[in-house]
Amino acid sequence: MIMKKTATISSFNGMEQLFTGEDINSLKRSFFEMQHLYQSAIREISTKLEILDDEFQVIHKRNPIHHMQSRIKSIKSIIEKLNRKDYEISLESAKANLNDIAGIRVVCYYIDDIYMIAKMLTQQDDIVLLRVTDYIQNPKENGYRSLHLVVSVPVFYSDRKEIVPVEIQIRTMAMDFWASLEHQLRYKTNDTVPLSVAKELQECADTIAKTDRKMQSIYKSIEEIKKGNL
Numbered sequence: 001m002i003m004k005k006t007a008t009i010s011s012f013n014g015m016e017q018l019f020t021g022e023d024i025n026s027l028k029r030s031f032f033e034m035q036h037l038y039q040s041a042i043r044e045i046s047t048k049l050e051i052l053d054d055e056f057q058v059i060h061k062r063n064p065i066h067h068m069q070s071r072i073k074s075i076k077s078i079i080e081k082l083n084r085k086d087y088e089i090s091l092e093s094a095k096a097n098l099n100d101i102a103g104i105r106v107v108c109y110y111i112d113d114i115y116m117i118a119k120m121l122t123q124q125d126d127i128v129l130l131r132v133t134d135y136i137q138n139p140k141e142n143g144y145r146s147l148h149l150v151v152s153v154p155v156f157y158s159d160r161k162e163i164v165p166v167e168i169q170i171r172t173m174a175m176d177f178w179a180s181l182e183h184q185l186r187y188k189t190n191d192t193v194p195l196s197v198a199k200e201l202q203e204c205a206d207t208i209a210k211t212d213r214k215m216q217s218i219y220k221s222i223e224e225i226k227k228g229n230l
């Protein structure tokens, strides 16, 4: 499994003007402390997932995870989201109101791997499951599929423990293929996709989902043959 992109601490990016009435240096310090906290939470969760993936390889001679990506929400997106949701614009408000400042995407081989990884992670006793959105059982209207979890994980510092939320998107390679292209198309067309195109995209998502289920069943048949049951 490859860790494709590690979240990097992003810069303050000229957003100072949006925070008024505060000492800019202490604001910058708080901002970097906050980024470090979310970066640490990502490391905690990534390590847990890597260990689970390695263990599965040792026992079953294959990896359930194809690759992972992670990101920390940029200050620009944090401000946009706080605005969109009508929350106060401050670092404290971001910490209190946003669950997706730290994000990890886990791309698996098979559909069953998704649920297995989700179960193995969330049953660990330092992890608290805060939210599950199953866009595989209930795909979005546009065809988007993935399992979304929000979990919290403790991060231990020299003198304290912080509980940090992390958004985890778990999907197959096929779901990732569709979501990446759809995201790019939407970005290129500024969110306005004609209805006929939207329908075609949704049909692609359905075809891809069907193929995903077929590949899963082929895998199961081969496992049965290997066990001598077929």
Ligand code: GTP
Pocket (backbone or CB within 6 Å): 100, 133, 140, 142, 144, 148, 169, 178, 179, 180, 182, 183
């Ligand atoms: P917001 O983050 O405020 O939008 O609300 P939410 O957390 O309830 O959103 P949701 O869980 O539906 O989506 C969070 C993330 O999932 C997005 O930032 C995307 O990365 C991904 N996602 C959700 N819907 C789509 C979609 O239709 N297409 C693609 N490509 N990605 C999606």
Ligand code: MG
Pocket (backbone or CB within 6 Å): 100, 167
């Ligand atoms: Mg979100």
